[in-house]
Structure formats: structure tokens, C-alpha cells
Amino acid sequence: MSNAILRLEGIRKSYGEEEVLKGIDLSIGRHEFLTLLGPSGCGKTTLLRIIGGFVAPSEGIVWYDGTNINKLPPYKRQLNTVFQKYALFPHMNVFGNVAFGLQIKKLPKATIAEKVKKILQLVGLSGFEDRDIESLSGGQQQRIAIARALVNEPQVLLLDEPLGALDLQLRKDMQLELKKIQTALGITFIYVTHDQEEALTMSDKVVVMNKGEIQQMGTPVDIYNEPKNRFVADFIGESNIIDGRMPADRRVVFLGKELECLDGGFAPDEAVDVVIRPEDIRVSTTEGIFPGVVTSVVFKGVHYEMMVQSDGFDWMVHSTLMEPVGTQVYLTLGPDDIHIMKKVAAHE
Amino acid sequence: MKPKRNIAGKVYLFLIFLFLYAPIIILIIYSFNESKFRTWSGFSFKWYIELFSDTKIMAALYNTILVAVVASLLSTVMGTLAAIGIHGMKKWPKRLIMDVTYLPVLNPDIVTGVSLMLLFVFLSIPTGRLTLILAHMSFCIPYVILSVLPKLKQMNPNIYHAALDLGATPMRAMWKVVLPEIMPGVITGLLMSFTLSIDDFIVSFFTTGPGVENLSILIYNAARKGVNPSINALSALMFVVIMCLLLIINKRTKTNVDIMF
Known part of the structure; x- marks a missing residue:
């Protein structure tokens, strides 16, 4: 007070x-x-x-x-x-x-x-x-x-x-x-x-x-x-928002992969929103978790904004290195790059 | 081809204006005629001199100006306050009030005149200068409202809030911030009221009392009795005054665009 x-x-x-x-x-x-x-x-x-x-x-x-x-x-x-x-x-x-x-x-x-x-x-x-x-x-x-x-x-x-x-x-x-x-x-x-x-x-x-x-x-x-x-993730900066579920604490499944994360406290197998910032994604041409193809590249000054299609999902990736359209790439995430959010019914 | 058509257009325009203004031009010419009759016998200012030495005409001039000044000032105050009130209304009441406001503007003068006369008789208000002023206000106020409202609409509503925010009471904010903003509309309303009041005959004719004549009534009565060339001079002067006022109003409304209708 x-x-x-x-x-x-x-x-x-x-x-x-x-x-x-x-x-x-x-x-x-x-x-x-x-x-x-x-x-x-x-x-x-x-x-x-x-x-x-x-x-x-x-x-x-x-x-x-x-x-x-x-x-x-x-x-x-x-x-x-x-x-x-x-x-x-x-x-x-x-x-x-x-x-x-x-x-x-x-x-x-x-x-x-x-x-x-x-x-x-x-x-x-x-x-x-x-x-x-x-x-x-x-x-x-x-x-x-x-x-x-x-x-x-x-x-x-x-x-x-x-x-x-x-x-x-x-x-x-x-x-x-x-x-x-x-x-x-x-x-x-x-x-x-x-x-x-x-x-x-x-x-x-x-x-x-x-x-x-x-x-x-x-x-x-x-x-x-x-x-x-x-909503907040979407409104503040740009985000990749993916449907997922949590089989256990600190484990999340989305886009057909089970990964380690830092969140917990959800019911077993609860449906969640997985939020990943485009600048947290690392791009490699040799190895990684999600294989995909670069579909578009836009130069933004400090970084390149690339869209990478992987298994039907369009990832937005920010990277200082450019991969030309059509390149086969692999996307990698660390546990602290994955943000798990409770699903909110009311939002479109 | 083109210049020819231009000339034809100009001739046509000239004929129309001639038709419109011929009576007034003849009136003005005759007001300078030496003779009392229709024949031209030389240029003279004598009717103008006679005009200003005629006590009856001077009394009517005094009535006209007194009524016009009082009625237009009161109408401007009331109309401006009304416009501010209407501006702050919600959509539906606003539309209703605006329709009610337009009605007297579109109402035939004769209906306004007769109904006001009946009202004054009904309320047993003695007819005279007071009733003339009240009657003139009834048709002036709508014009003031219609010239102030567009100014209010153009104004950034936040400037009133800004004045409140800086510590001004609502009255003070109105006086110091809103009024100066809508002043051009207020002045236009005032000029228009003044002009309408000087100009009016029909409503005045029905609402004035015994012995109180304004200029238009005086002219009407004099013209019925027969030719009096000083009336020509008086009419010519009124025409010039009204025309000047209208030119001023037109100039003002042109610079402030979307006024009325």
C-alpha cells in the first residue's frame, strides 16, 4: 500500500x-x-x-x-x-x-x-x-x-x-x-x-x-x-505456437517428437500450447531435431526471417545466417527455448 | 465552336441576372430621380435627404435596429448554448432535436407569423417591441445552431478534456477553450440573425403591436398609400445593407466550408 x-x-x-x-x-x-x-x-x-x-x-x-x-x-x-x-x-x-x-x-x-x-x-x-x-x-x-x-x-x-x-x-x-x-x-x-x-x-x-x-x-x-x-506470446514479439501435450513433467510432445523442457505441473497428457520464439531456433544444414525445407527468406536488417516447412508446419526462424530457398535444413531447440502454456479456451 | 458557346452562355447568364436584378436596379435609379413621378427629370439626392429628416422613418429605423440587435444577440447566446447541448447528446435524441431545429427554418413565414401572433394573444402578452424581438428570436435561433454545430463537430473533443485535466472547471473550459474554437461559427450565426431580423417583413407584420413599425412594415404601409420616392431611397439603402451583410456571411462560410444543410 x-x-x-x-x-x-x-x-x-x-x-x-x-x-x-x-x-x-x-x-x-x-x-x-x-x-x-x-x-x-x-x-x-x-x-x-x-x-x-x-x-x-x-x-x-x-x-x-x-x-x-x-x-x-x-x-x-x-x-x-x-x-x-x-x-x-x-x-x-x-x-x-x-x-x-x-x-x-x-x-x-x-x-x-x-x-x-x-x-x-x-x-x-x-x-x-x-x-x-x-x-x-x-x-x-x-x-x-x-x-x-x-x-x-x-x-x-x-x-x-x-x-x-x-x-x-x-x-x-x-x-x-x-x-x-x-x-x-x-x-x-x-x-x-x-x-x-x-x-x-x-x-x-x-x-x-x-x-x-x-x-x-x-x-x-x-x-x-x-x-x-x-495471446501474450502472440502479441509480444513473434512466435511459433504449436499444439502439444505433456506426458510427464519436463517432457513435451509436439510435431511427432518428444523433447525435454523446463515446465511442469500439468495433468498427465494435458493438451498445451508450445511457444517457441523465432530467434531461439538454431538452423543447421547437417543435423537437428526437425528436418525441413526453407520456403522463403526476408532480409530484416539485423537478421534474416526464414520460413521453414517441416512435416506440414511452417516455422518462423530468425537467423543471422541465410540459407537460400529450397535448402534442406534441420532445426534444433534446447529445453529452455520451449515455453509451455496452458490452453485458454476463450481466445481465437 | 468553343468561344461561341461561351458567348451564348454569357448572354444567357446576363439575361438571368438582368431578370433577377432589374427591379432593384430600377428602384435604385428611381431613388435618385428629381421628380416625384415616373418621368426622369434629373439626378438628385433629395429623397435621401428627405428620408433622414422624416421622423416616422427614423423611428422605424430605430425599431428595426433595436429589434435586430437585441434579437440577434439573444439568439446567438441561446443558439450557441443549445448547439453545445445538442453536440453533447446521444445519437437518437440528437437527431430528434435537429429535426425540431430544422422545422422553423423550413416553415413558411406566414405560418410562423400567424402562429406566433396567436400565441402572444393566447398568453395575453401585449404586442410591440417585446413580441417583435421574441418572434425574431424564434426564427434566428435555428440558424445560430446550424452555424455553430459544424464548428463543434470539427473541434477535437479532447481539447475540452485537456482543459479539465489542467484544472479548469467545466464552465471555465467552455469559456476559455471551446468558445474561442467555435467563435467563427458564433459570429456567422450572429451576422445571419442580424440580417434575417432586418430583412423580415411577414413575421414582423403579424407580431408587432399598434404604433410599432419597423422599416419593412413602414415601407409596406407607405407603398399602399401611393408613391413616395423617399421609400425608394429607403428600400435602396436596405438592399445595400443586406447585400453587404450577405457578402460578409458568404465570405465567412466559404472559408469555413460545410456550414448548414
């Missing part, structure tokens, strides 16, 4: 018949960079809007620093938001936008000017006070949106896909910069995105959501290396 600044308890939200959040329990620590990650329509933005106070939950409680803030309107909450597509005030200049919150609080003019100057410096736009919003590039507008929220010195900053409208290179730069700002100011970031790479790059904790439910919560490394189910 002491370390959590925000706690969500049994949050549900329905619009008519449709239930978009199905009981979310989540605790968000001070100074934490937490990402809500999921495909569009998974409820992540609704959850953020509930925290911001723009949407009332149908059920459940939002705790802020130990107080129930369900009834608190957004303008009284001690949090600030960076909205999708910036939502800057077009009829005000940069100063007007950034100073807005401070002016509402009726701070002395000199203090406001000082704070605005400092925060513009932080986001790398010193001297932009008098510029019109329309004259700024997308990236600059994004920085102003961040400055406008941060200047109020919130303890928690909510970010709703803030980098969605930027091009790839700018997005990568901004990811690093956001992380830097978050570390420097030591405030809690709650970040909504559908971009798994973004989530893995910046977060202390990733919350993977689908269909209004939390699928998995953990550090980026945990989520990537130990996905809890087929």
Missing part, C-alpha cells in the same frame, strides 16, 4: 450490453513507468480515462494515495494527461498552452513565466513561447503537449498513445526522451500503447490487456521470456 500511488480495484465498465472492462485489479507504484499494452479495443484507453476521471467506472474503486477518488471530477485530480493527437489549444500560442494550468491555479505571473521557461527547456523547445501551435511540427507539438502536462508537476502522468502520430525515427527518439524525463522527474507514468516494442523499451512494468481483461503483468523481460498464454 505504502508504495502504491494508484490502485484499481475491480474496475468494470459497460456501454449498454458491451462490457469493455471486466474487473481490472492493478496497483501502480510511485516513480513507476507502467504501460498498458494491448490491441485496439482491449479497453486500455477506457481504463486510462477512468483513472483521469473522464469516464466513470460501472463498478470498482480508483484509489489515489489511499483515498477513493471515484467521485472526484477530472479538474480536481492530481494527475495530468497527454492526449492522443496532442489536443493542444489551437487558438493559443505555445506559452498560452503550457501556462494554462498554472494560470488556472492563479500563480503569480513571474512564477508562471519562470516555470514555462524551465519546462520548455526540459522538452528541448527553449524560446518557443511566442510560436503559434500550427507553425510547429508534429514532434514539436508532441513536446508541447508533454510540457503542458508536466509543468503542473503532477505525481502521475497519463499518456494516451502519445507517439502514435509520429514517424518511426522520431518515435524512437521520443521514447528515449520520455524515459529520460520520467527518470529525471521521478514521477509515475501510465502509458497506453498498442506498440509492443514501445512498451518493452520504456516500461518498468507492462500490463498486457485483451478484451477488457489483464492477460499478464510483469517486467518487459518477464513478459517477453515467459509469456503466460498464447
Whole structure:
């Protein structure tokens, strides 16, 4: 409790018949960079809007620093938001936008000017006070949106896909910069995105959501290396997902081979999903477990992405060495490359 | 071939405009006629001078402007608030209210006029300037709503949320962030209301009271009694004023595109 600044308890939200959040329990620590990650329509933005106070939950409680803030309107909450597509005030200049919150609080003019100057410096736009919003590039507008929220010195900053409208290179730069700002100011970031790479790059904790439910919560490394189910494995990075069964602990059978693995605790012969990351597969032309033929090769910069057909299954393999299409190859896996997951009925 | 067809097209266009504007052109020409009668006896400003020294006409001008200013300002405030409310509605109630809003726009003036007159009689509100203002508001408000709504639709809804997020109360957010955003639509609505109010005859005719004449009623009454060339001058002036207002509104709506219908 002491370390959590925000706690969500049994949050549900329905619009008519449709239930978009199905009981979310989540605790968000001070100074934490937490990402809500999921495909569009998974409820992540609704959850953020509930925290911001723009949407009332149908059920459940939002705790802020130990107080129930369900009834608190957004303008009284001690949090600030960076909205999708910036939502800057077009009829005000940069100063007007950034100073807005401070002016509402009726701070002395000199203090406001000082704070605005400092925060513009932080986001790398010193001297932009008098510029019109329309004259700024997308990236600059994004920085102003961040400055406008941060200047109020919130303890928690909510970010709703803030980098969605930027091009790839700018997005990568901004990811690093956001992380830097978050570390420097030591405030809690709650970040909504559908971009798994973004989530893995910046977060202390990733919350993977689908269909209004939390699928998995953990550090980026945990989520990537130990996905809890087929959905997470599929959504985070690329995976080969194969039907299998477990005759005993630490033994798994799939594609007609019985292999050693590290998982256990399943019923004898229980049907499971076997998840194998494409970069964990070793390719050899001489020997291995699964013989196959290379059917396609795509150059991806750092590695080659090859499809290898073996006994009716198409393996996706990432390798720094290229084998031309049509080559006979053998695929090899170690016990720690095989991730066993419980079958979940509800997912398509 | 092509230039020939072009010329034919231009002639046709010219004839149409001539047909449309001939009465007004003749009116304007006659307003400068020295003689009181139909024969041309020389150029003169005397009817214009007479116009401005006629106390009855000046009283009607005062009524017209007073009613137009009050009715258009009140309509703009109410119409803008209504538009904000309608914008925030759910789909079905919104559609219903929009249909109700369009109705007075499409309703024949004579029906609006007679029904308002009946209403005022029924409520025993003494007819006069007050009823004129109320009547004019009834047909101005829909136009304000219709010119403000597109601006609200164009606005990024998150900017209102952003203002709340930064600590502004809903009232303050409306005033400081939403209103400046929709201001072009509000001004267009105001100008349109003002123009419609100055322009109106039929509704005014049925809803005004004894002794309260606006310009259009005055012209109507004077024209029935016989020729009075200062009425020509007055009509010519009204035409010029209305045309200028319409040009301004057109220019504004062109730059803001999709206004109305």
C-alpha cells in the first residue's frame, strides 16, 4: 500500500450490453513507468480515462494515495494527461498552452513565466513561447503537449498513445526522451500503447490487456521470456505456437517428437500450447531435431526471417545466417527455448 | 465552336441576372430621380435627404435596429448554448432535436407569423417591441445552431478534456477553450440573425403591436398609400445593407466550408 500511488480495484465498465472492462485489479507504484499494452479495443484507453476521471467506472474503486477518488471530477485530480493527437489549444500560442494550468491555479505571473521557461527547456523547445501551435511540427507539438502536462508537476502522468502520430525515427527518439524525463522527474507514468516494442523499451512494468481483461503483468523481460498464454506470446514479439501435450513433467510432445523442457505441473497428457520464439531456433544444414525445407527468406536488417516447412508446419526462424530457398535444413531447440502454456479456451 | 458557346452562355447568364436584378436596379435609379413621378427629370439626392429628416422613418429605423440587435444577440447566446447541448447528446435524441431545429427554418413565414401572433394573444402578452424581438428570436435561433454545430463537430473533443485535466472547471473550459474554437461559427450565426431580423417583413407584420413599425412594415404601409420616392431611397439603402451583410456571411462560410444543410 505504502508504495502504491494508484490502485484499481475491480474496475468494470459497460456501454449498454458491451462490457469493455471486466474487473481490472492493478496497483501502480510511485516513480513507476507502467504501460498498458494491448490491441485496439482491449479497453486500455477506457481504463486510462477512468483513472483521469473522464469516464466513470460501472463498478470498482480508483484509489489515489489511499483515498477513493471515484467521485472526484477530472479538474480536481492530481494527475495530468497527454492526449492522443496532442489536443493542444489551437487558438493559443505555445506559452498560452503550457501556462494554462498554472494560470488556472492563479500563480503569480513571474512564477508562471519562470516555470514555462524551465519546462520548455526540459522538452528541448527553449524560446518557443511566442510560436503559434500550427507553425510547429508534429514532434514539436508532441513536446508541447508533454510540457503542458508536466509543468503542473503532477505525481502521475497519463499518456494516451502519445507517439502514435509520429514517424518511426522520431518515435524512437521520443521514447528515449520520455524515459529520460520520467527518470529525471521521478514521477509515475501510465502509458497506453498498442506498440509492443514501445512498451518493452520504456516500461518498468507492462500490463498486457485483451478484451477488457489483464492477460499478464510483469517486467518487459518477464513478459517477453515467459509469456503466460498464447495471446501474450502472440502479441509480444513473434512466435511459433504449436499444439502439444505433456506426458510427464519436463517432457513435451509436439510435431511427432518428444523433447525435454523446463515446465511442469500439468495433468498427465494435458493438451498445451508450445511457444517457441523465432530467434531461439538454431538452423543447421547437417543435423537437428526437425528436418525441413526453407520456403522463403526476408532480409530484416539485423537478421534474416526464414520460413521453414517441416512435416506440414511452417516455422518462423530468425537467423543471422541465410540459407537460400529450397535448402534442406534441420532445426534444433534446447529445453529452455520451449515455453509451455496452458490452453485458454476463450481466445481465437 | 468553343468561344461561341461561351458567348451564348454569357448572354444567357446576363439575361438571368438582368431578370433577377432589374427591379432593384430600377428602384435604385428611381431613388435618385428629381421628380416625384415616373418621368426622369434629373439626378438628385433629395429623397435621401428627405428620408433622414422624416421622423416616422427614423423611428422605424430605430425599431428595426433595436429589434435586430437585441434579437440577434439573444439568439446567438441561446443558439450557441443549445448547439453545445445538442453536440453533447446521444445519437437518437440528437437527431430528434435537429429535426425540431430544422422545422422553423423550413416553415413558411406566414405560418410562423400567424402562429406566433396567436400565441402572444393566447398568453395575453401585449404586442410591440417585446413580441417583435421574441418572434425574431424564434426564427434566428435555428440558424445560430446550424452555424455553430459544424464548428463543434470539427473541434477535437479532447481539447475540452485537456482543459479539465489542467484544472479548469467545466464552465471555465467552455469559456476559455471551446468558445474561442467555435467563435467563427458564433459570429456567422450572429451576422445571419442580424440580417434575417432586418430583412423580415411577414413575421414582423403579424407580431408587432399598434404604433410599432419597423422599416419593412413602414415601407409596406407607405407603398399602399401611393408613391413616395423617399421609400425608394429607403428600400435602396436596405438592399445595400443586406447585400453587404450577405457578402460578409458568404465570405465567412466559404472559408469555413460545410456550414448548414
